[in-house]
Amino acid sequence: MAIKEILKLGNPELFKACKKVEKLDSNETLQTIQDLKDTLQNFQKINGFGRAIAAPQIGIIERIIFVDFPTENLFGPLINPKIVWQSQEKIQLWDDCFSFPELLVKVERAKEIKVEYSTPFGEVASISAKNDFSELLQHEIDHLDGILSVQRAIGGTAFALRSEWKKLGKNGSS
Numbered sequence: 001m002a003i004k005e006i007l008k009l010g011n012p013e014l015f016k017a018c019k020k021v022e023k024l025d026s027n028e029t030l031q032t033i034q035d036l037k038d039t040l041q042n043f044q045k046i047n048g049f050g051r052a053i054a055a056p057q058i059g060i061i062e063r064i065i066f067v068d069f070p071t072e073n074l075f076g077p078l079i080n081p082k083i084v085w086q087s088q089e090k091i092q093l094w095d096d097c098f099s100f101p102e103l104l105v106k107v108e109r110a111k112e113i114k115v116e117y118s119t120p121f122g123e124v125a126s127i128s129a130k131n132d133f134s135e136l137l138q139h140e141i142d143h144l145d146g147i148l149s150v151q152r153a154i155g156g157t158a159f160a161l162r163s164e165w166k167k168l169g170k171n172g173s174s
């Protein structure tokens with residue numbers, strides 16, 4: 001059990017492109033997965049929201065995300081996830097991030113995507129996602145490329161503090 005500190009906006013580590021994981025079942029990889037799970041669950045406990053975390057957010061510059069998305073029956077790590085297809089159709093929504101939990105950013109994303117990834121057991125799996133689940137996976141995969149949602153803002157007015165955003169009555173994402 002290791003709850004890690006979540007790096008915050010401004011930390012240069014968050015802008016680094018992550019390395020591909022070569023040894024899926026190494027002790028280091030399994031420890032990273034455990035730390036991501038523990039840190040995600042701790043964040044959920046404290047904040048009452050949160051559906052995924054990416055390894056660079058705990059300072060590990062490797063291509064691993066951990067997702068907890070009950071309505072899609074997904075709870076676990078995605079190693080080396082890659083978007084292999086995306087719809088032309090786009091959606092716009094307000095995105096949030098553990099690295100700046102008080103700030104919402106309006107972004108545009110592909111409405112539907114297909115993602116391939118590896119499991120710690122060496123299997124290659126794929127998952128199709130649409131709407132907010134699609135947005136969530138695009139957000140997390142962006143983290144692995146060193147891209148934050150603030151870089152995806154659809155304009156200079158696409159920012160809201162959570163306290164103000166709640167007054168707008170909009171739905172959140174991650």
Ligand SMILES: [Zn+2]
Pocket residue numbers: 096097098099139143
């Ligand atoms: Zn994030």
